[in-house]
Amino acid sequence: EDKVVQSPLSLVVHEGDTVTLNCSYEVTNFRSLLWYKQEKKAPTFLFMLTSSGIEKKSGRLSSILDKKELFSILNITATQTGDSAVYLCAVGRSGGGADGLTFGKGTHLIIQP
Amino acid sequence: SQTIHQWPATLVQPVGSPLSLECTVEGTSNPNLYWYRQAAGRGLQLLFYSVGIGQISSEVPQNLSASRPQDRQFILSSKKLLLSDSGFYLCAWNPGGYEQYFGPGTRLTVT
Numbered sequence: 001e002d003k004v005v006q007s008p009l010s011l012v013v014h015e016g017d018t019v020t021l022n023c024s025y026e027v028t029n030f031r032s033l034l035w036y037k038q039e040k041k042a043p044t045f046l047f048m049l050t051s052s053g054i055e056k057k058s059g060r061l062s063s064i065l066d067k068k069e070l071f072s073i074l075n076i077t078a079t080q081t082g083d084s085a086v087y088l089c090a091v092g093r094s095g096g097g098a099d100g101l102t103f104g105k106g107t108h109l110i111i112q113p
Numbered sequence: 114s115q116t117i118h119q120w121p122a123t124l125v126q127p128v129g130s131p132l133s134l135e136c137t138v139e140g141t142s143n144p145n146l147y148w149y150r151q152a153a154g155r156g157l158q159l160l161f162y163s164v165g166i167g168q169i170s171s172e173v174p175q176n177l178s179a180s181r182p183q184d185r186q187f188i189l190s191s192k193k194l195l196l197s198d199s200g201f202y203l204c205a206w207n208p209g210g211y212e213q214y215f216g217p218g219t220r221l222t223v224t
Contacts (some may be wrong), residue, residue: 037216042217101159
């Protein structure tokens with residue numbers, strides 16, 4: 001059975017801090033790892049990683065995948081209160097993309113002013 | 114640009130009543146479509162996915178069913194709701210790659 005484990009489950013930091021969120025996985029026929037941000041409603045897409053060692057970056061957020069050790073990290077630098085959300089990690093199996101994603105339980109991040 | 118719609122946004126239904134949730138996608142054709150459920154304290158769970166009209170794959174055995182009567186329409190149904198069906202139901206689509214984009218969701222409370 002496919003498995004995605006995120007840590008920590010919750011995290012409280014102060015504005016301006018840097019945070020690192022972790023995601024480890026066990027998936028048959030791994031093809032992709034995705035990060036989403038969920039603020040009360042639908043998850044919004046952040047990154048998709050398919051190749052090991054290549055960093056994806058968008059503003060203050062960045063992510064990298066290690067396919068040998070089966071994990072990914074999501075970094076957020078200079079955090080702002082608007083970064084408060086649940087961050088979800090998901091993995092996709094091979095199968096042409098039609099298969100659904102397997103999600104972790106998420107990391108609940110709270111940024112205090 | 115592509116847009117995904119879900120309705121209703123919220124729903125309160127008694128145990129044993131039927132359910133019909135609808136999802137439609139605009140601005141694309143032949144998308145892969147997915148139904149997920151997010152229950153309190155649990156991660157997103159894939160329920161069904163569809164690669165075309167009339168083609169439904171079920172991931173989890175339950176009292177729910179899905180149908181795809183048109184290319185861009187995906188429906189989640191139940192004949193008799195259980196308390197355990199409460200949750201946040203999300204429809205998602207992808208154009209054939211690996212990224213999935215979610216609709217606004219339906220929050221279902223079964224009483």
